[in-house]
Amino acid sequence: MSFTSYWFALAFLPLSAYAYHRLISTRQLHLLLPLGISLFFYYLNDAHNLLLFCASIGANWLLAGAIGRNRGKNRYLALAIAGNLCFLALYKYAKFFVAPGTAIPALPLGISYFTFTQIAFLVDTARGQARSTNPLEYALFVAWFPHLPAGPLLSHKDMLPQFLAAPGTSSALHPAPRDYAVGLTLFAMGLFKKSCISPIFLHAQGDVFVRAGQGDPIGLVETWIACLGFLFETYYDFCGYSEMAMGISRMFGIHLPVNFHAPFKSSSPVEFWTRWHVTLGAFMRDYLYRPLTKKRQVWRHYAALFVVMMAVAIWHGATIPLLVFGVYQGLLVTGNHALRRWNLVSRKGGKLQHWAGRIFTLAAIGFSVSLWATPDWQEARHVILGLLGAGQAGAWPGGFFGIAAILAAIAFNWSTPSLIDLVAKELPAWSVQLKKSATSKLAWKPSLAWAAAVALALCLTLINLSGVKEFKYAGF
Structure with missing residues (x-):
């Protein structure tokens, strides 16, 4: 009974929330x-x-x-x-x-x-x-x-x-009417991301990874579209789940921590990993990185970052591409820190560095999908060659739909506040990176406009729910 099943959305959740509301005051x-x-x-x-x-x-x-x-x-x-x-x-x-x-x-x-x-x-x-x-x-x-x-x-x-x-x-954090309103908003918008947006990017990938696994020719543009499509599909799937979990918990009067906070607004790999899967990053920082860096030598800092990225990779699976993924991300993160240490890159930077950093970070993380999304080294190698334009196919083949979807996703994620930004004032300070939150006139409030948006999202998701696949990280 997944969060995306009719049984959960229409029976388990409302009945459980009602029983909780009626009986929780009983000591x-x-x-x-x-x-x-x-x-x-x-x-x-x-x-x-x-x-x-x-x-x-x-x-x-x-x-x-x-x-x-x-x-x-x-x-x-x-x-x-x-x-x-x-x-x-x-x-x-x-x-x-x-x-x-x-x-x-x-x-x-x-x-x-x-x-x-x-x-x-x-x-x-x-x-x-x-x-x-x-x-x-x-x-x-x-x-x-x-x-x-x-x-x-x-x-x-x-x-x-x-x-x-x-x-x-x-x-006591017992659910109040505002908790139900915020919770339903998070649940509905997270479910919309999972059921209506994530499948768009699954479709945008086409059959590139299948052809790569078979050793067939793949082109430069279509391979980049497939890798970025996989990245956005995973984001809307996993972020959608995390926001649904926050919303469900809020309906019971309980706050969960934010797990994704606008990662594609990151202007460096270091920033990306503080916005993507935030609670895993916090766990690795507190229980692996800090114990390894009690002695403050610089080399320990870089070695610990490498160990952390390798641990994240091994957690995803023990395959050669994922081990290389850990090394690749370790190089990205340690290189980013080294450039900051040598004052070649500023922590704040100007607009030029900011936008150049966003483009580089998206490209660097998108390139790593070749190692993250492939089960064996032969397929990973073929995807890497495709990303470099050496996939034995013309540079341009790639559907208009996939190109339009990726460009729209990049523009949307770069130019608009995330759902977490919009509801940040409704969340406890410990659960969200407030210093990275963007202010907006669209911020959540109990209003007819937000009620209509939530109702529309729920209607669209209920229509699509029967064909939705399980969450990528469910049971992980």
Whole structure:
């Protein structure tokens, strides 16, 4: 039962939100009710892994208690992290551990997201930064259903105070009419991105990747259109999901962090990775980059950036193209930092640097799709040759539809505020990069115009919903 199914949109979500609204003030149900809704959602989506999911939550709660009681004894934390990573690797890289011909088990729903969320809690417990919780509180923090299919990664510092607010008190985040209005806006617009916009860019890619896999000739323009189409398709798919998750959670009075904040407005690769999959970037920064750079030598800084980008690549999959993708992104990011350090590129810069940076960043990230979207090195190599104009086909072949779609997407993303910019004032300061928000006269407010826009988006998505594919990162 995906977020994009009729069952979810027309039955599960409204019934769950109504039950929550009616019963949440009951002290005995304050934690049990949202936890029950979350576990029921998991059961409907991945019933055969529900016990495994619960076992992971229970084991990590016990480990957190042991780490808290033995703070300073790093072996407990090391064993806990190793156990979680082995659990994740066993499923994500099962093909390397099973005999040829053996069936590979399906990934449990949201395994990366609930595993990383729990690792962060364990590390913060060891650092003395996480409060002890009872099993019910901890289970709800990990299992909160809007983030399960594809994130965002949750931080206990932001989420637990919301779940633990006493019912009936002024500090409790119970849904108010404005919460429902903001939540429905985020949900409707995210669903519109997924069901109506993302398929446009899937169509724009044509059969370029199929032909590349077969070794057939591909042209310069059509290969660039296919790679940029894949990038925009992934963005509208993943960003749409993240905004839907924020909207669903808001209807329950709970704030989730922003996961995508206008990444195509970035004027450098470094900025791009602070706007794209924000919560994964924050996790890598806090739990991988900073521990590697406690000693402030410059070389450690660059080495840590490389390690982070390689970790992101391996998280996506253990293929040769993705490993090269990690090296490529590592070079981009470290090169960007080096240019800043040598004062060859300013952090602020003028208009010329700003626009040149946008063009370079889009081209550089688009080029990396050749490594990100291909399953093996032969196909990746063929796509790279196509991007360089050496794909053994004429330079120009490429449909007008694909060219128009990409140009329209670039112009729209560069010139208009994102949905997060428009609703930024309705979000808590911790959840959005306010310093990067653009102001606009179109900012969200309870108005007839916004109500009409949301109604139109919902109507269009409900028409298209039956043909919508699952989210790309669902269960990742």
